[in-house]
Amino acid sequence: MSVPLNRFRGALLGALMGDCIGALFEGESSLSSTSVRAVLENLDKGGKPKVLTYTDDTAMTRSMVQSFLENKEFDAKDLADRFTKEYFSDPGRGYGAGVTQVFEKLYSGEYSDIFTPAKEQFNGKGSYGNGAAMRAMAIPLAFPNIADVIEYAKTSGKLTHASSLGYNGAVLQALAVHYALQGESRDSFLSKLLDHMDEIEADEKSKSDAVELELGEFPYRKRLEKIKEFLDKRCVSREDVVDQLGNGVAALESVPTAIYSFLRCMDPVEDLPKEFNILQRTLGYCFLLGGDTDTIATMAGAIAGAYHGDVQVPNEWKLRSESYEDAEKWAEELHQMYTSRLPS
Numbered sequence: 001m002s003v004p005l006n007r008f009r010g011a012l013l014g015a016l017m018g019d020c021i022g023a024l025f026e027g028e029s030s031l032s033s034t035s036v037r038a039v040l041e042n043l044d045k046g047g048k049p050k051v052l053t054y055t056d057d058t059a060m061t062r063s064m065v066q067s068f069l070e071n072k073e074f075d076a077k078d079l080a081d082r083f084t085k086e087y088f089s090d091p092g093r094g095y096g097a098g099v100t101q102v103f104e105k106l107y108s109g110e111y112s113d114i115f116t117p118a119k120e121q122f123n124g125k126g127s128y129g130n131g132a133a134m135r136a137m138a139i140p141l142a143f144p145n146i147a148d149v150i151e152y153a154k155t156s157g158k159l160t161h162a163s164s165l166g167y168n169g170a171v172l173q174a175l176a177v178h179y180a181l182q183g184e185s186r187d188s189f190l191s192k193l194l195d196h197m198d199e200i201e202a203d204e205k206s207k208s209d210a211v212e213l214e215l216g217e218f219p220y221r222k223r224l225e226k227i228k229e230f231l232d233k234r235c236v237s238r239e240d241v242v243d244q245l246g247n248g249v250a251a252l253e254s255v256p257t258a259i260y261s262f263l264r265c266m267d268p269v270e271d272l273p274k275e276f277n278i279l280q281r282t283l284g285y286c287f288l289l290g291g292d293t294d295t296i297a298t299m300a301g302a303i304a305g306a307y308h309g310d311v312q313v314p315n316e317w318k319l320r321s322e323s324y325e326d327a328e329k330w331a332e333e334l335h336q337m338y339t340s341r342l343p344s
């Protein structure tokens, strides 16, 4: 199904603003709504800083987008090269503590298999961090076919995150952006994601990784069920969201939280300015949750931006997000690539 350009712009700009603004709050555990509102009001009034820099989340998404646009195909080796080159040219973007070892090993030239460094992380268990998920939005913007989305999210995730908790989180985030682009209704969006995770988490590695971490089988599906339960209740506190879905650096503690934030914020949120539109509300809600705010907001921003389109991108927030012009240009190019790959 063809998708309008404004959704591609919305996705890339929503993700960029979530990262740039979310980085102001990253790691705070209990943020008061007053302090979040004060920061956002200052932005709206044109206060400092004039430019909000993006972090590793956007740096890696940029590498993915550039790889797809230049190669017109998915190329894992090219992605590994770009991630590594980007890290060494600009290492201070706030990368996860473990993933930099992957880049060093890839750079060393001592590994003939580009997936081996990721497998050696965390004593051979592989990382379950959210670094594969935070960049996965680029895939559904370039490739409309659902089987491609799943395969490429998994393969690109495995370049840095060999734990199934890491790469399955990337698959879930990529699927969420895919269905948001299609404008699925809230119920059908969630039930499609549930059906997919039922299959995706059914393989032996997904089961054994989850059991070993004492999560029980189908950890993502269980969190999606929790989201459904939360949405059915009239009133769920942010403390309960953080407690049950998480706000941490693990993919399992952040991808479902981003999806919940998107769905939750279709309804009004107390503690945020009434004049906020739904995209602003979604990002603001992610900031209020605290924890890994840049990453949760970048993922929720990608989903909400894909769904609501760029009409909801606030100019004040956009103009101070570093390199927003690239996001606008790449949205057009990705839209063309996506459209050209639709079955005729």
Ligand code: R7I
Residues within 6 Å of the ligand: 055, 056, 057, 094, 095, 096, 097, 098, 099, 100, 122, 125, 126, 127, 128, 129, 130, 131, 132, 134, 163, 249, 250, 292, 294, 295
């Ligand atoms: O996942 P990753 O790329 O980090 C992304 C996060 C985002 O919040 C960014 O904004 C940036 O701030 O970092 O990097 P990794 O180093 O692979 O994983 C992130 C962290 O998750 C690690 O540094 C660990 O603290 C934790 N972690 C694990 N801890 C124990 N055992 C990930 N996997 C494991 C594990 O297997």
Ligand code: MG
Residues within 6 Å of the ligand: 055, 056, 057, 093, 094, 294, 295
């Ligand atoms: Mg970051």
Ligand code: MG
Residues within 6 Å of the ligand: 026, 094, 095, 096
């Ligand atoms: Mg960080």
Ligand code: MG
Residues within 6 Å of the ligand: 026, 292, 293, 294, 295, 296
């Ligand atoms: Mg982060």
